[in-house]
Amino acid sequence: MKVVTANRLFDGEVVWLGAGGRWVEDLGEAHVLETKEAEAEALEEGAASADRQEVVDVYSIDVTVEEGVLIPVRFREQIRAAGPTMRLDLGKQARRRVNAA
Template structure:
């Protein structure tokens, strides 16, 4: 983890072990593939979300679990740090690969 989460609004990021896909903890403790769908946690809920994510890491569902600062926008959850925004869209060297190449499900 290169970015330290310090904000009052946070989400939880990881990589899904079976395919390496970047995922975020969503509602109902489900892993979602779009950062816009990530759940937002405040206060004590942040520790609870991280605890759940770490149990998923021990069960080898995900790896590299960490919190990230986010903001809530009309389009959903948005990371506040550029590194996390880039992770959310995929590789920047080819726009035909990664999440940015997929049609928007909305």
């Protein structure tokens, strides 16, 4: 399984390609690609978005599902999905804590 990721040019946020070709900030909302054809189509969508200068550095990553949650396979992508590793009060992990409260 794969998802397509990039960085949004407006604010540098890590984003994933979701349903309908929209970029989402939560990995859980990413469109999961299960075939090479689906991956190729999603990468084309991402490239078109990059051409419109909405995102930069579009590529696909491997993901797995653990207890119903999408998890990036590579450690680098786990960090990109979670946010800064030094300051847990910043980034995506801080927003998750605020939303859970």
